[in-house]
Amino acid sequence: ETGVTQTPRHLVMGMTNKKSLKCEQHLGHNAMYWYKQSAKKPLELMFVYNFKEQTENNSVPSRFSPECPNSSHLFLHLHTLQPEDSALYLCASSQVRATNTGELFFGEGSRLTVL
Amino acid sequence: SQKIEQNSEALNIQEGKTATLTCNYTNYSPAYLQWYRQDPGRGPVFLLLIRENEKEKRKERLKVTFDTTLKQSLFHITASQPADSATYLCAALSGGYNKLIFGAGTRLAVHP
Numbered sequence: 252e253t254g255v256t257q258t259p260r261h262l263v264m265g266m267t268n269k270k271s272l273k274c275e276q277h278l279g280h281n282a283m284y285w286y287k288q289s290a291k292k293p294l295e296l297m298f299v300y301n302f303k304e305q306t307e308n309n310s311v312p313s314r315f316s317p318e319c320p321n322s323s324h325l326f327l328h329l330h331t332l333q334p335e336d337s338a339l340y341l342c343a344s345s346q347v348r349a350t351n352t353g354e355l356f357f358g359e360g361s362r363l364t365v366l
Numbered sequence: 367s368q369k370i371e372q373n374s375e376a377l378n379i380q381e382g383k384t385a386t387l388t389c390n391y392t393n394y395s396p397a398y399l400q401w402y403r404q405d406p407g408r409g410p411v412f413l414l415l416i417r418e419n420e421k422e423k424r425k426e427r428l429k430v431t432f433d434t435t436l437k438q439s440l441f442h443i444t445a446s447q448p449a450d451s452a453t454y455l456c457a458a459l460s461g462g463y464n465k466l467i468f469g470a471g472t473r474l475a476v477h478p
Contacts, residue, residue, distance in 0.1 A: 253409065281462055293370070294410075294455070295469040307465055340411050346466065353459055353466055354400060357409030 257342050264332065265366050272327040274342030282347045283316060283325040288339040293301040299349055300325065301357045332365045339354065339363075340348035368394040368460045372469035379446055380477055387441040387472045389456030396458035399439045402432060404453045404471065413454075414441075446476045 265269050270331045285297040299307035300319040314336075316328040324326065325342055339362050343355040369392045379385050389399065395447045398417040402410035416432045416439065423430045429442040443450050453471040460467040 253411070255409070284464075284466075291375070294466060295472045296467065299464055301464060332415065339400070342408075348462060353398075353464060354412040354415060355402075355410075355466060359409050360407075364406075 253356055255358035256358050257340075257361050259361060260359065261362045262363075263364045263366065264329065266332060268332075269328070269330045272283065272340055272342075272363075274325040274358055275332070276323055276325075276328075276342075276344040276356070278344055278346075278356060280297040280344035280346045280356070281322050282345045283319060283322070284343040284345075285325065285327055286343065286357075288341055288360070294341065299325075315336055315362065329363070332363075333345060334365050335363045339361055368392070368467065369446065370456055370458055370467055370469040372456055372472050375470070376473045376475070378475045378477065381447060383446055385443040385446050385474055387454050387474065387478070388458075389439040389441065389460060389469055390437075391437050394419075394460070395437075398458065400457045400466070401439075401441050401457075402455040402457060402468075403429075404455060407477045413460055419467070434477060443474075446474075448476050448478055450474060451476050 258273045261316050283300045287295045297311045298317045316324040333352050337358045341360045342358045371390045400415045401413045404410040414430045414465045427444045432438045453473045455471045456469040
């Protein structure tokens with residue numbers, strides 16, 4: 252148990268569907284992240300939220316829409332995805348401070364398959 | 367652009383030996399490097415952080431070095447065990463606030 256919970260763990264969707272991934276952290280952290288992990292590629296940073304405000308959007312297509320209603324919850328809304336969007340989507344959190352070391356606490360990931 | 371590279375995709379070693387994994391960075395000088403472990407189907411787990419002014423850091427059987435001249439970090443697991451088999455990821459901040467970038471990882475297999 253890492254303190255970061257992601258649901259669902261597995262998701263299969265068609266290209267015309269709308270679905271959402273959910274992430275909740277129980278660590279009292281003030282920053283949350285979405286990463287995409289495809290086979291044999293480095294983790295790709297998608298979005299960063301600090302104190303509920305989005306501070307990073309790493310040129311992510313608009314078919315991915317993040318939402319951070321509070322410091323403990325993060326969503327990734329998915330709409331008209333492509334098969335190449337199939338990947339493991341990882342949520343992470345960290346505690347931001349003046350001497351921030353930036354270590355991330357990851358959830359177990361949501362395995363997404365787009366048909 | 368700033369890059370983190372882990373040259374070996376896979377490393378196979380015998381139980382009891384020392385595993386050494388390499389992480390190189392280019393086009394910038396990170397203030398620190400981090401190492402994570404990832405098991406299949408799981409999220410990465412933080413292991414160690416080393417700052418640029420630290421030559422070496424240890425934690426139990428793990429040792430990390432940071433050579434700013436070579437722009438390289440080495441990650442060692444001594445007296446390796448089959449339970450150490452996993453993918454190990456190197457990461458560093460890249461410019462932006464809290465923007466952590468990762469290498470592709472090295473998959474370590476420790477054989478009995």
